[in-house]
Amino acid sequence: MTVGVEEEFLLVDRRTGVPVAPDPHVVEAAMPLPGEQAQTEFFAPQVEVCTRPTATLAVLRSELVLLRKVMAEAAVGEGCLLVATGTPAVPPGRPPTVTPGERYEGMAARWPSLVGRYDGMVCGCHIHVGVIGHAQALALANHMRRWLPTLQAIAANSPFSLGRDTGWASHRSVECARWPGVGPAPLLNEADYERLAGRLVRSGTLLDRRMIYWHARPSEHVPTLKIRVCDVNADLYVVVLLSALVRGLATTLLPDIGNGRPPPAFPTAASTLPTPSLPIAA
Template sequence: MSRPRPTPARSTKGFLMCAMVIVPVRGVEPSPAGPPRGSSRMTVGVEEEFLLVDRRTGMPVARGPHVVEAAIPVLGERAQTEFFGAQVEVCTRPTASLTVLRSELALLRKVMAEAAAGEGCLLVATGTPAVPPGRPPTVTPGERYRQMAARWPALVGGYDGMVCGCHIHVGVTGHAQALALANHMRPWLPTLQAIAANSPFSLGRDSGWASHRSVEYARWPGVGPAPLLDEAGYERLADHLVRSGALLDRRMIYWHARPSEHVPTLEIRVCDVNADLDVVVLLTALVRGLATSLLPDIGNGRPPPDFPDRRLHAAHALAARRGPTGAGLGAVRGEHAPALMPAGCLLERAAPGLAATGDLDLAEELFDRVRRSGGGAARQRAAHLRKGRLSDVVGELVRTTAAA
């Protein structure tokens, strides 16, 4: 994946604005509004995890390996199994165009849904199952998954652990740039988490959380905000976590933002998978826009924001509990902010990068749709409220997942 850079900031329409300072990259002449001219766009890529559910009951069914096998002739390595047999994953190719990204995600969903139908099940984009599984989840065969299940057995069968995320990659020059971006993006990730919240139901009831996936997923070791690290510090810590047995391998570094071990990207792992594909496009635009907007700070040697870990954990908890329309903690000072203000501030902070890639109008439009709908968790609850049936929630999710 390739490199980034920003362009002129522009005020967003109809959202709460936050103070913002743009610092130019050293050695590059900035435009009057801030970010440098004549730069290439960061590439992006997305991984989406889906549930497979029974057509009649809506319960998760462990047909993932068969569904992936059916999809591989069309998708190749872009179709993959996941930890539990009732899950599948799709992965896009890197691209600099959100239009291309959306088209590929739509194709991946279509092919995987058709493969699922051939196996008598349905493809659902939700962070947690609305209808609980009828039996303990089955782990997908494979040596690595077997070792994980053996080392952490309480996380496999003792709770509703089939959680599905959306992982967004942005292209970087290497680990050093990925870690620098992760350090500067930390305070903004709770807001992304809130926008993406799409898992209110767990074990057949409303959990009270907008993103119950965040709660369940956090039971795994290695999940949480990334520590502030440079490249040498990352290597030391990663080696220690594996040698000490805290993690099975480096692939279990499940931080909310982490450098990829096999491709030159920064991976953002804080989002629920969303049935509405436009939400996925919005999240990707915001991630790239924010990263592009932060590059001048990094190039100028500005230190990461001083955001205490205790407050950061509280911000993530609020985001998971309340979703995009609830109050949260501001990313600048960590102060309590009214509903939608953190999301509006994120959009403004990402605006220079969004303008640089020509995505600002699109991001504003998609953000306004989320604001009006309340996001994925609100849509699930609205479907349940109509008749009080979880089957209606599953039906709405299946239709929206396929509508892409």
Template sequence: MSREVLAPVRVADRLPADPPRGSGPTTVGVEEEFLLLDRRTGMPVARGPRVVEAARAVLGERAQSEFFGAQVEVCTRPTACLAELRSELALLRQVMAEAAAGEGCLLVAAGTPVIPPGRPPTVTPDERYGRMAARWPSLVGSYDGMVCGCHIHLGVTGHDQALALSRHMRPWLPTLQALAANSPFSLGHDTGWASRRFVEHARWPGVGPAPLLDEAGYERLADHLVRVGALLDRRMIYWYARPSEHVPTLEIRLCDVNADLDVVVLLTTLARGLATTLLPEIADGRPVPSIPEPRLRAAHRGAARHGLEGERLDPVRGECVPAMTSVELLLARAGPGLSSLGDLDLAHGLLDRVRRSGGGAARQRASYARRGRLDDVVGDLVRATCGTTT
């Protein structure tokens, strides 16, 4: 493959000119975090810096180190084409997996490690990571905090539009979270959660539903949180939907990373379709849905606990509905935007595939149920991450 073709492009270089007032995001981008596992034991191993260095020979800045040494990250270019997004994600995974193989380890897309490491995790050598580890040592001393997410970026005109979308998307984010749940195993056993990552990630400051803020309110709160030491910097604003500090996007950050690319593309399709539906309503002055904060947090907790199984709380109605019904409601809400983008059939087709598989958490549990072996779970995750299974 040509390095010229894969040369890194800054996100801002590919964003379109400001869209008309009320129009939907035309570009999307995805960041995926992965675990590196020892080829023999399936335990996390801190070879991330070397793997990233090797991958950067092809991917440039699209290959990134992460907080723990046993993690790596890839970042797509922004694109308006979902087929292009899927192809790039597959390529990024392939290159990173080959780089990992060169260091004797495996690339795995799971929200938490299935098999615990033999020793406490190490933090990647980095000045900022070092300051974070020093300020919050209790979050670093055990592997529970080694979690991997999938972050979806929606192109916007600036912070004001990103915050408006964040306010109006809040009722639907638990459903995206349920669709993405892919971390039932932790510390070598089934935790009973579909997304244990949700529980462990919530230990960090700055994690949770985004508050209802306009741009001035956001600036005041962000400055305050850093000034009083609640956060190290603005990059530690880990709200489930936040304005990016370095590119004009709304970043949705509550999803587990998934081995199945169908899930990743479905999440991105639904998020963009929903935003495209909502922006004209925002421009027309439709009010933000009124949801009590405890109810919203309960909906997120239920999504993480049950994923696509059983029932979960609808934060708007305040009543429980079957999990798949909540997904159908999201699909219907995003329908006008999906139709206008030409993505409605794609969304239905991807959702049918995910419905048949049961989602990431169900697939992991099915792997374990065959023989009661965690290495079967790891093996299936490795093959799915690298695209060698359907």
């Protein structure tokens, strides 16, 4: 199975560590990268890099090294630093701005209470595994759901937010949960997924299908299952490890799916009380 990674980063002032917003210039400076491997993100002090799909972990690591290097150099050229943390650790001087664009501005207009707060500016590491369609992606998501808290715990990298210790190993998971469409994926087949996705958009619960932010979900633009529970990590080997675990888990579960074995029973929600130094995930 192929695997790919999306990494989101903060741009911060080199002296103060305060998030800053030169991101269109940083992404433009990184444009030697092919295609859409360098992108802006929802808030202006954020950028994203995306690897190409590969079947080799060594190739994945090499590409991650290159993407980080090019984006970090572009950030330095604009007077800031690229930081891999799930939440901003230093309090800002003013609320964040949303990156211009019809979709992001539409989201900001519809959910204004979630915008304008720096603690809502979060950075994840999203891992994709290649599938042959939505049906296989959903089947894998159904079977993988009980393992996602373990992946989240390995990746936890956001204990600090706005100058304080939050008591969470992954405070990003808390902030993400404020958005509609975030949470454990329901058990669905392809037909049920299509009906539910259409209903969520038609009802106005979500702006579009790309706002289905379940912890594991089919991608809407590439043939992959996307795992969304992980914080971005400064340690590149953690990212490679997570990618290996996700792909290994998916590969191990495919025979069960092929043999018609039902997904394991698992509660749809867990305790939401914060536990010091431990991430909480459903």
